[in-house]
Amino acid sequence: MIKLPEPVEDVVYNLLRLANTKLPEDIGWAMEAASGWEQNEIAYTQLGAIMDNVKKAEHIGIPMCQDTGIPVFYVKGKFDSSIGKAIAKAVERATKEIPLRPNTVDPITRENCGMNLGPGMPIIHYIPTDDDFTQITVLPKGAGSENMTRLGMLNPADGVEGIKKFIIDSVLDAGGRPCPPTIVGVGIGGTSDVCVAMAKEALMVPIDEENPDPVLRKLEEDLFVALNNSGLGPMGLGGSTTSLGVRIKKCACHTASLPVAVNIGCWATRRASAKITADGVEYAQGVKF
Incomplete structure (x- = not known):
């Protein structure tokens, strides 16, 4: 790992605070735009309440949602084995100080593990590269949206319409269970595990960034229109603002397979990233395709 200008624990703590207390700008802009076109009175009121909540959370410096989720990390670039321990320390510290709700439990006994740690926690995906930087991204994921994850092993003959x-x-x-308006992350192709992973990774991409793949870009646009014409609306109470954006990633797959996964992000789709170089740390709230 490169020589860091500040301790990893401090960087990750800052990421957790940023992600939980400040809505990414691209999502905030989309919410404001939706308020401008939303004609349903209940939906308009819901959007207004969400934005008031977002502004107060950022101003006071407290989490924008009571479900601060489970922090999922992606570490890319050059790093050594000590980075996992530093991330775990940051999670414990953030849980105490921000504070974050201690959400992790034993899946069998349901006993709280404490400090958002426990067996297998925090979840860290390592992506080693030869880049001259270390990038750490956190995607706190609440249960309301995570529980709506779906995997479909479609028949290849189902084609685009089936997708x-x-x-x-x-x-x-x-x-209304994932607290719409939502960000819809989609994975297409690969194997079942890769497909589900891509769907979650897609939520890290800002919704105002153009998909470089023209076919996927058109599919995102078609789905966005269809979802907002569904009438589901904010919190499932009706309206024309069901989704703020659709993000799709793909991977080649077996000729006899067509995996499709959906991972929904609630209106509070939280993300934050730090790019660490020898010159310093650069924070952002989105990762490019």
Whole structure:
């Protein structure tokens, strides 16, 4: 790992505070735009309440949602084995000081593990590269949206229309449970595990960034229109603002397979990233395709 200008623990602590107390600008802009076109009175009121909450959370410096989720980390670049321990220390510190709700429990006994740690926690995905930097990204994920994750092993003959139907059905079947308006992350292709991973990774990409793949870009646009024409609306109470954006990633797959995964992000789709170089630390709230 490169020589860091500040301790990893401090960087990760800052990421957790940033992600939980400040809505990414691209999502905030989309919410403001939606308020401008939303004609349903209840939906308009819901959007206004969300934005008031967001502004107060940032001003006071407290989490914008009571479910501060489980922090999922992505570490890319050059790093050594000590980085995992530093991240765990930052999670414990952030849970105490920000504070974050201690959400992690034993899956069998349901006993709280404390400090958002426990077996296998925090979740860290390592992506070693030869780059001259270390990039750490956190994606805190609450249960309301995470529980709506869907994987479909479609028949290749289902084609694009089958893909669209699966995604739309997954979002509409979720109803108000993931706290719409949502960001819809989609993975297409790969194997089942890769497909589900891509769907979550897609949520890290800002919704105002153009997908470099023209086919996926068109699919994102079609799905965005279809979802917002569904009438589900904010919190599932009706309106024309069901989704703030759709992000899709793809991977080649077996000729006899067509995996499609959906991972929904609630209106509070939280993300923060730090790019660490020898010159300093640069913070952002989105990762490019």
